[in-house]
Structures are given as C-alpha cells and as structure tokens.
Amino acid sequence: MNHAPRKRFGQHFLHDPGVIQRIVGAIAPRRDDTLVEIGPGLGAITGPLLERLDHLHVVELDRDLIPHLHTLGPPGTITVHEADALRFALDSIPGPRPLRVVGNLPYNISTPLIFHLLDQAAQIRDMHFLLQKEVVERLTAGPGTAAYGRLGIMVQYRCRAEPLFHVGPGAFRPPPKVDSAVVRLTPYETLPHPARDERLFARLVQQAFTRRRKTLRNALQGLALVEQIEAAGIDPLHRPETLSVEAFVRIADVVAETAGAAPADQP
Incomplete structure (x- = not known):
C-alpha cells in the first residue's frame, strides 16, 4: 500500500x-x-x-x-x-x-x-x-x-x-x-508492594520528581512531614531518585496511616 x-x-x-x-x-x-x-x-x-x-x-x-x-x-x-x-x-x-x-x-x-x-x-x-x-x-x-x-x-x-x-x-x-x-x-498478578492509597502514592511520586534535585524533606513538602519520612525508615535528606518503589510505598503508607494530621509547611 x-x-x-x-x-x-x-x-x-x-x-x-x-x-x-x-x-x-x-x-x-x-x-x-x-x-x-x-x-x-x-x-x-x-x-x-x-x-x-x-x-x-x-x-x-x-x-x-x-x-x-x-x-x-x-x-x-x-x-x-x-x-x-x-x-x-x-x-x-x-x-x-x-x-x-x-x-x-x-x-x-x-x-x-x-x-x-x-x-x-x-x-x-x-x-x-x-x-x-x-x-x-x-x-x-x-x-x-x-x-x-x-x-x-x-x-x-x-x-x-x-x-x-x-x-x-x-x-x-x-x-x-x-x-x-x-x-x-x-x-503482576499480586502487587509485590501494594500501597494503602494508590492515589496518594501516585501524587507523592509525581511531586517528588517535579523536585527531583531537592532532598525528600523539601521535595515532599506539603504531602509528607519529616517525621513521616523518618517513620518509613528513610533519611529525609536523601533525594527522590535514590528511593526504590518499595520505599516510596512505605512513605505513602505512613502518610495514609496518619492522615488525620495534615502535613504542615516545613522550612
């Protein structure tokens, strides 16, 4: 043709x-x-x-x-x-x-x-x-x-x-x-690292990589508190590109579990 x-x-x-x-x-x-x-x-x-x-x-x-x-x-x-x-x-x-x-x-x-x-x-x-x-x-x-x-x-x-x-x-x-x-x-027939709230996980990943040169504490400002990042077992001074899929899920899960306390602005 x-x-x-x-x-x-x-x-x-x-x-x-x-x-x-x-x-x-x-x-x-x-x-x-x-x-x-x-x-x-x-x-x-x-x-x-x-x-x-x-x-x-x-x-x-x-x-x-x-x-x-x-x-x-x-x-x-x-x-x-x-x-x-x-x-x-x-x-x-x-x-x-x-x-x-x-x-x-x-x-x-x-x-x-x-x-x-x-x-x-x-x-x-x-x-x-x-x-x-x-x-x-x-x-x-x-x-x-x-x-x-x-x-x-x-x-x-x-x-x-x-x-x-x-x-x-x-x-x-x-x-x-x-x-x-x-x-x-x-x-996957069964997700290896299922997130509690997939929309929150997706938002967190999207925001992190719009600010990929910043540390996590700054990249995730307004979505995750420093304390929540630390509670997920992750150093808030790390940069987004260093985290595995499973690590992002852990942060999202901690934020979802503590959703009653809205993240405040951080310096």
Missing part, C-alpha cells in the same frame, strides 16, 4: 524483516490468545501475528489505513477498531482474559498511552512495545540512575519491566532521529 506517513500521528512504519521476526518471536503468540495490536499502521507486525493467531484485534486511528488492514488476513480473522488508543477501553474487546497487548507506539503518545494501559492492567497478561530507546531506559531504570523517575516507578509498581533489544532508525520508514528498543511489561 502506498501511504505517506503522517507527522500528526507520529507514524514511522516498521519494514525490517529481521526486526519484525524478532518482535513476533519475543511475543510468541499462541493460537487462542486474545491479542490487541495498537497502531498497526501498514501491518508489518499484523500480518506475521495473523499467521500465528486464530483472531487479532487492532486499534488504528488513521482511517485511511482501515481498508488495507481488513485485507491482511482471511475473512473473520481480524477485527479493526477505528479509535484513539488513548481513549480506547480494553473491556470493549470480546474474548477470554487476560489480554495480550502489542504495538509500535508513536513516540508522541507513548507515555500517556502506557499510563492509560496501566489503569487497565488487571485485564492484561503482558505488553510488548517498540518505543523510543530513551523511553525504554526510563521504564526499566533502577534507583540512582539518570533515567530513573516517575514513569519507571509507576510502571514498575504494577509490572515487571524487561528491555529486550535495540532497533536502529533504518528499520523504519521514514527513519526517526532517535534509536528505538523493544520492551516487555508483565503486570
């Missing part, structure tokens, strides 16, 4: 057969999987997936690609959902759970889309995404590294995050100006 990539959709179409084979091999689809592909584009991954699946669901926003996608498999083997993935509800997908989600994600929506999917993580078995390499580094980073921040913490709270392999710009048309990588995100 002759289709000019559209900048407003962040389209970079994958065409490298070797990369496509590695991605499908990493996904390792089984015939009866309920699999959802986000942003199939011209179907570089879609076609090989259909060869291994009884049925495939795809979510595509570009209406000009919809007729082409319908031709990729035998009749009845593909369902095309013309929708914005940022607003798409996975519970509208029929079939057994949990779902498997894959996609070559546009760089301009990858982070909000991942957060949107995390809100639906209870329905998902695993996710395989081709992303900007920098985003994969942030998703999988550990404490004390430059890439560690809010995105990695919130993803690793719900999922095991594994970087799989690097993909160069030449694998795409047009080639992006950055390197890419494939990541596997596997939601």
